[in-house]
Amino acid sequence: AGQSMWGGRFSEATDAFVAEFTASVNFDKRMAHQDIQGSIAHATMLGECGIITPDESRQIVDGLNAVKGEIERGEFVWSVALEDVHMNIEARLTALIGDVGKKLHTGRSRNDQVATDIRLWLRDETDKILALIAKLQAGLLDLAANHTRTIMPGFTHLQTAQPVSFAHHVMAWFEMLSRDYDRLVDARRRVNQMPLGSAALAGTTYPIDRTITAKLLGFEGICQNSLDAVSDRDFAIEFTAAASILMMHLSRMSEELILWMSAQFGFIHIPDRFCTGSSIMPQKKNPDVPELVRGKAARVFGQLNTLLSLMKNQPLAYNKDNQEDKEPLFDCVDTLSGSLIAFADMLPNITPNSENMRAATLKGYATATDLADYLVKKGLPFRDAHEVVGSAVALAVQKGVDLSDLSLAELQGFSALIGDDVFECLTLEGSLNARNHIGGTAPQAVEAAIERGRVRVQGY
Ligand code: ARG
16 A cells, blocks of 8 residues: 555555556656656746755756656656556656655646646647648648639539639638638637646645746746636647537548549549559559548547537546546547648649549539629629529520530520620630639639738748
């Protein structure tokens, strides 16, 4: 019983299975770097506040740096008997520097320690993820810049609707990612608040100065209530929610890439290095990366649900339930990062097949709205114009031709307002060029959107 860190009040040792079952070191050792960072700041503050002597503070900091070196070199021996990352590091510190190591935990609890570690870890990971989003967005801008005049069908209900440029579609993805970026930046503000100093739940009796620790750790602010600080994980939920929305976006993009790569669409080429073959069908080239990202979105949504469910019944303050926050959060970060790395590499390298896109656009009467708009501009009310064009489309369908293949005489049979200037608005280029306003698909408008996008990404 005297073996463990809390031996004093116990009369028998922890059951071997229970020790294993309650341990978290196998996964929370991933926060070792942040744990040491937090401990160094805490020991420094204890020294500066005269709670331990400057010499004791120095010994502890040196010892912690030595432990850090052992971990970095892979020499550190992790022990499940020591339960978690915090106790493993503290035990090793004391083994290295002797009894003074036991003073590190003065005025601190694992409850505020772990909350601090997770926030430091998540802050670092959020920054890496933001950089990946920025890289993906920069790639999309380059892709779009080459295709402001590559015309494809825009869809509603997955039926050909109106012509758009491939660049316009890519820039829609860019916009989705811009909001994801902003959401993570915003969530990061609430991640970046310091729980340390809350101790177990009520604060501590020592004359600590939390502003010193916060400054050393780069926290923007200090958690204002000790009960809240050790018990809430809403910052992790918020991150996972933003991650879920981002994965939902990547999954929608994936779905489009998968459809477009099929022989039936034939819209894009994805380089072989992002695809795999079939062990039985020699002809196959499968869009594995987008398919997997679409699948991984489900996994991140699941982690969000796990964290919400984990928290909903917990009375204040800390409960051991909270130990279950780490694996979902780690998995969410890993899944999101992997998906972003793959997308940032792959997307700038997809090539559209402009002939197939054009042929598909011509097949779907995509300029029917333009013809209606043409008639409106000649004085016909929109509803009547809609009716007229519907009849013209019916004739074209019956003849198996495009609207622009109908003769002027045929078109005039539907409305005397139609003149020979009509053919301009029936072309795909005419249709695109006509939508020249902020947010429209005209090449000029999309070029301006790309320019605004570049300014945005440079400002990150
Ligand atoms: N491993 C624990 C966790 O992840 C650390 C805090 C444990 N605190 C306690 N009083 N048991 O939450």
